Amino acid sequence: xxxxxxxxxxLDITDWELNRTHWAVNDVNLIQVLLTAxxxxxxxxxxxxxxxxxxxFGLSTPITELQIRPSVFRVPNGKVxxxxxxxxxxxxxxFNGVCAAxxxxxxxxxxxxxxxxxxxxxxxVIQDVFSLIYxxxxxxxxxxxxxPNVFYEAGIAHTLxxxxxxxxQNSDDIPFDLRxxxxxxxxxxxxxxxxxKKDVAQKLRTIIG
Numbered sequence: 001x002x003x004x005x006x007x008x009x010x011l012d013i014t015d016w017e018l019n020r021t022h023w024a025v026n027d028v029n030l031i032q033v034l035l036t037a038x039x040x041x042x043x044x045x046x047x048x049x050x051x052x053x054x055x056x057f058g059l060s061t062p063i064t065e066l067q068i069r070p071s072v073f074r075v076p077n078g079k080v081x082x083x084x085x086x087x088x089x090x091x092x093x094x095f096n097g098v099c100a101a102x103x104x105x106x107x108x109x110x111x112x113x114x115x116x117x118x119x120x121x122x123x124x125v126i127q128d129v130f131s132l133i134y135x136x137x138x139x140x141x142x143x144x145x146x147x148p149n150v151f152y153e154a155g156i157a158h159t160l161x162x163x164x165x166x167x168x169q170n171s172d173d174i175p176f177d178l179r180x181x182x183x184x185x186x187x188x189x190x191x192x193x194x195x196x197k198k199d200v201a202q203k204l205r206t207i208i209g
Contacts, residue, residue: 073130085204086132087115088153089142094188098167101193102140105200109208111137133157138207140200143183144169151175163207165200 085106089095099115106113114136116129133139139157141150141164157164166183168174174183184203186196 070130073127076131076134078131078135080137081112081135082137083111084136085111085113085138085140086136087113087140087142088129088133088150088157089115090145090147090150091115091117095142095144097193098142098186098188098196101197102200105197105204108197108201109204111204111208129153130156133162134160136162138163138165138204140165140167142167143173143175143178144188146173146175154178165203165207167196167200 085102087099087102089099103113114132116125116132119128119132121131122128133153133156136157139154139162141154141157143150143154143166154164154166164181166174166178166181168183168185169188171183171185174181184196184199186192186199
């Protein structure tokens with residue numbers, strides 16, 4: 001009783017309530033308070049059909065492994081291709097030279113490179129994009145010019161657990177949420193694209209081993 005009396009603030013009760021038998025509805029997690037105070041053992045908690053982690057985090061159902069079930073895309077029947085590298089970048093003429101440099105980097109690593117405009121299997125472009133990312137071993141994302149499609153595609157790749165190699169011409173184009181990730185900065189000229197080819201090849205060898 002003395003231990004419970006020390007918890008009057010946490011349990012949202014008054015001294016008067018300690019001397020009366022009555023019903024009350026208080027906005028407090030009783031089990032969590034008792035567990036923290038050492039008045040409830042793990043064994044007692046399990047007998048109630050609860051888990052201490054669930055109680056501490058206020059969860060009503062057990063924590064389970066994340067299940068990916070996209071509602072916007074159709075999951076392809078094919079498996080991940082061990083030698084496939086996909087490139088996410090704007091479909092604009094100035095980026096063709098950059099894409100060519102990445103293809104050469106993949107060739108140097110005995111890997112196959114594809115961009116979304118290389119394929120046309122679905123009626124919707126985004127389904128082809130999703131399928132390409134899904135099948136890829138590694139995804140290269142060019143954040144230059146802050147293209148929103150590339151941001152979206154990078155999010156898909158991260159959600160699917162794909163290794164992502166960010167590349168960019170101007171570091172300010174890297175979104176804030178991705179600033180903690182290492183990226184490859186390049187210049188869009190002959191010398192810069194040659195260096196990009198070497199840097200991407202080195203990163204691919206590191207990832208794939």
